[in-house]
Amino acid sequence: MKILIRAIVSFFVFIVDVAYGKRSYARFYLLETIARVPYFSFLSVLHLYETIGFWRKADWLKVHFAETWNELHHLLIMESLGGNRYWGDRFVAQHVAIAYYWVVVPIYMLSPQYAYYLMELIENHAYHTYDDYLKTHEEELKAQPAPQIAIDYYRDGDLYMFEEVQTQPSGEFRRPNVDNLYDIFLNIRDDECEHVKTMEMLQKPEARQTFKSPHSILESRHSALALKPANLDEMV
Template sequence: MKMLIRLIVSFFVFIVDVVYGDRSYARFYVLETIARVPYFSYVSVLHLYETLGLWRKADLLKVHFAETWNELHHLLIMESLGGDRIWIDRFIAQHIAVAYYWVVVLLYMLFPQYAYYLMELIEDHAYQTYDDYLKINEAELKSQPAPQVAINFYRDGDLYMFDEVQTTSNHEFRRPKVDDLYDVFVNIRDDEREHVKTMVALQKPEARQTFKSPHTVFELIAANTDKTG
């Protein structure tokens, strides 16, 4: 199954690279539109299980919704940069997203571990794509201002949802710079790395029972510290 998933992702990446070439913002717009979809699928299935009284895991719902929120702001940033300017790009992204939603719903219901593996590969590709883009375009990006939507999301707004996608080992949340467009793409790239970490963690056999969201982990640490202190 993993081999099949890798082949499908590789084929999709190849098609996107061929179609969009050096139209970076349009390609990022399409990728971010599609990248949100699995998190919607996960949340939908989890809601179904809870509604039917089969299974409930609040932390999974919270983290997956936070991931959709994170990807939404990546999408808003790409729109602010003109990535959705041409109607055919919107048409392609939105129609693929609708079909992809139902594919992931079915996969998540039957094989949740593989649904997370699929997203791990996609988010890892996104990380590598943004990292390569940063290396090639560093000087140009540093000369351009950060879009206001990025400033609001990464610095000036309510950061609770931003924190909920962070898998940290030192129990500190990221507080990134947003001084220019280069910083914005660094932040988006680093967000994708956080998504990869979460997808890897959720593939562990015990994850559905033991997984805790970042804020839940911090609350448990604080409670234990108070008890021992």
């Protein structure tokens, strides 16, 4: 099954690369429109399971919603750069997204692990796409200002949702620079890496019992630290 998934993703990547060529912003717009869709599928199925009393995973819902919020802001950034300028690009992206939603829903219901593996491959491709773009256009991007929507998301707005996509933070959440367009694409690339790590974690057999959102992890750590002095006093 994983071989088939890899083949499908490789074919999709080939088609996109051929169709869009050097039209980078239009390609990014397409990718970000589609990238949100599996998280919608995950949320739909999780809400269904909760409604029928199958199982409830608040942290899974929270993280997947944060991931849709993250991808939404990637999409808004690409729109601010003109990636959705042409009707044809919007038509293709939106219709592929609708079809993709109904492909992912049954896969997720039958096997969450395979659905997460599919998304891991997609997000990994996105990471390398942005990484290559940064290496090729570094000077050009550094000379351009950061879009306001990106500044609001990464620095000046409510950062809770941004923090929720930062997998297992080691004490502090990421606070990236937003000084120019290069910084923004660097942040988007790093976001994709966080998505990959989350998808990898959710494929583990023990994920249903152990997976926690970044804020839940920090809250647990803080609670444990708060208990230590009390325990020491009790020992004395």
